[in-house]
Amino acid sequence: MIDVVYFAWVRERIGVPREQVETKAATVRDLIAELRGREERYDLAFSDTSALRVAVDQTLADFDAPLEGAREIAFFPPMTGG
Amino acid sequence: MDIRVQEAAFDVGAELNSFTARAAGAGAVVSFSGLVRDVNGGLRAMTIEHYPGMTEKALTEIAQQAVTRWALADAFVVHRYGQLKVGELIMMVATAAPHRADAFAAAEFLMDYLKSRAPFWKKEETGNGADWVAAKDADEDALKRW
Numbered sequence: 001m002i003d004v005v006y007f008a009w010v011r012e013r014i015g016v017p018r019e020q021v022e023t024k025a026a027t028v029r030d031l032i033a034e035l036r037g038r039e040e041r042y043d044l045a046f047s048d049t050s051a052l053r054v055a056v057d058q059t060l061a062d063f064d065a066p067l068e069g070a071r072e073i074a075f076f077p078p079m080t081g082g
Numbered sequence: 083m084d085i086r087v088q089e090a091a092f093d094v095g096a097e098l099n100s101f102t103a104r105a106a107g108a109g110a111v112v113s114f115s116g117l118v119r120d121v122n123g124g125l126r127a128m129t130i131e132h133y134p135g136m137t138e139k140a141l142t143e144i145a146q147q148a149v150t151r152w153a154l155a156d157a158f159v160v161h162r163y164g165q166l167k168v169g170e171l172i173m174m175v176a177t178a179a180p181h182r183a184d185a186f187a188a189a190e191f192l193m194d195y196l197k198s199r200a201p202f203w204k205k206e207e208t209g210n211g212a213d214w215v216a217a218k219d220a221d222e223d224a225l226k227r228w
Contacts, residue, residue: 058136079200
């Protein structure tokens, strides 16, 4: 089981801020493919990954990052701090 | 180093005074504060969302890089989240260094990095509805100069 968290419009499109996902996905990209196959709201949220950023265990990562040993994956749009 | 992520308002004068008092031995202190700006259509409110845990971690890493690179005596970051109105303070950074060039450069570096590498997202509510603020290419490009 892995914790998946969503922020900003990704959270709004998926409809929950956090969920536990049972997955055997090897990388972030594989996890996205799994989620997209589940329901339309995921497919919609993940349709353009160039508009998304990902963090693995609270560190920015790329879509090829491995999930082995990871506890928390976060998906969100490009950040707008400051 | 003092890094704070909070919902509550802060007093920019009091923070700067306290930072300056702590920066004993440094010859230069630079500070920047960011306010909620009005937009076309009139801004009713801005809501800032963040990623608790990662935010503090990212800000600490960014500030630590600035301290190391410019041999700062001290660095300070406070960034708010929650609902804010036009004119309210969103955030503030301050840097203390022996000379002003390093203090200025470090403050700009902190701002450039926290704009696109600290997990905050802004949503603007105007007369035309509510929408998430899109990141600008210029913000990403700004990182290249460092």
